[in-house]
Amino acid sequence: MTSHMAREVAEIPLAASRFLTQSQGALRSAAAAMRATDPGLIVTVARGSSDHAATYLKYAVELLAGVPVASVGPSVASVYGRPLRLNGAACVGISQSGRSPDIVEMMRAAGAGGALSIAITNFADSPMAMASAQCLPLLAGVEQSVAATKTFVTSVVAGLALVAEWQDDAALRAAVATLPTAFEAALALNWSPLAARMSRAQSGFVLGRGPAFAIASECALKLKETCGLHAEAYSAAEVLHGPSAIVQAHFPVLALAVEDAAQPGVVQTAERLAAQGADVFVTGAAAQGCVTLPSVGGLHPLVAPLVLAVGFYGFVEGLARRRGFDPDTPPHLRKVTETV
Numbered sequence: 001m002t003s004h005m006a007r008e009v010a011e012i013p014l015a016a017s018r019f020l021t022q023s024q025g026a027l028r029s030a031a032a033a034m035r036a037t038d039p040g041l042i043v044t045v046a047r048g049s050s051d052h053a054a055t056y057l058k059y060a061v062e063l064l065a066g067v068p069v070a071s072v073g074p075s076v077a078s079v080y081g082r083p084l085r086l087n088g089a090a091c092v093g094i095s096q097s098g099r100s101p102d103i104v105e106m107m108r109a110a111g112a113g114g115a116l117s118i119a120i121t122n123f124a125d126s127p128m129a130m131a132s133a134q135c136l137p138l139l140a141g142v143e144q145s146v147a148a149t150k151t152f153v154t155s156v157v158a159g160l161a162l163v164a165e166w167q168d169d170a171a172l173r174a175a176v177a178t179l180p181t182a183f184e185a186a187l188a189l190n191w192s193p194l195a196a197r198m199s200r201a202q203s204g205f206v207l208g209r210g211p212a213f214a215i216a217s218e219c220a221l222k223l224k225e226t227c228g229l230h231a232e233a234y235s236a237a238e239v240l241h242g243p244s245a246i247v248q249a250h251f252p253v254l255a256l257a258v259e260d261a262a263q264p265g266v267v268q269t270a271e272r273l274a275a276q277g278a279d280v281f282v283t284g285a286a287a288q289g290c291v292t293l294p295s296v297g298g299l300h301p302l303v304a305p306l307v308l309a310v311g312f313y314g315f316v317e318g319l320a321r322r323r324g325f326d327p328d329t330p331p332h333l334r335k336v337t338e339t340v
Helices: 004-010 014-021 025-037 050-062 100-114 150-166 171-175 179-186 191-199 211-227 261-277 304-322
Strands: 042-045 069-071 090-095 117-123 135-136 201-206 230-235 252-255 279-283 291-293
Touching: 004 014, 004 304, 014 025, 014 150, 014 179, 025 117, 025 135, 025 150, 042 050, 042 100, 042 135, 050 069, 050 090, 050 171, 090 150, 090 201, 117 150, 135 230, 135 252, 171 179, 171 291, 179 252, 179 261, 179 279, 191 252, 191 279, 191 291, 191 304, 201 261, 211 304, 230 252, 261 279
Parallel strands: 042 069, 042 090, 090 117, 117 135, 201 230, 201 252, 252 279, 279 291
Antiparallel strands: none
């Protein structure tokens, strides 16, 4: 029987295409508002997978626009009631449902504090969208699996498309336009060597740098959610500042390398951990003592990590079933989590 998660992962190319086709007006409006504001600071508001999408957006903005991006804790507004001075800033909220009270309150407070507020959500009529000055509706359709997949990917697509329009960057705009095709290719990737190793694992690391660190964080969360596996995400640099001490013989490590300036460092870290005895799997690059996993090549460096995420989703859904879990219904979790 096919899981909801498997069906939703298969829908990712179509969902991305639908957003790019039908949300052009909203993108142009939000980009124009960004240019008018000319923010010297951007803050993000999100939780869970949406926070990983926000981390991805952080790297895209900082690398392309040179504007610093920081995550703000929703509890500052919802629990502590502390206003933030955000004149001249932009605040981007990301939420699949747009209903969590703490996210909604932080977006409202950000607007009251002087920020341009932009909601990225699957529901244009959600409370978060209503509390924001601009909204990018994902149009991803119903997502039944508790584990977010197509909404996560489309959230990142929305963020990348917004950056491309705001900065009028032709190269990124073209790369975003080709993402549905790249996602189709990613769905065909075969990561069976990693599945064979992770089917009997109890813990592991997922590594990345730059935008790929955001995807590493998402991968680690999905391994916890769907596979009951204790996975932790680290920067390929940060893991050497302490966490690598627990890496011993046959400790599983997934290193997400893409064709960007960080790739040599990721490969170097992978080789170092392999030399400690770890079972290391690296995407898209050869590394001594490591297994190379296939990836989609020739991509713009700001979109390549997102394409890896699609390949990973197909892998992890199968891994969950192999480990005896229902990927649609992780224990103790539900689809919409409303926190204060």
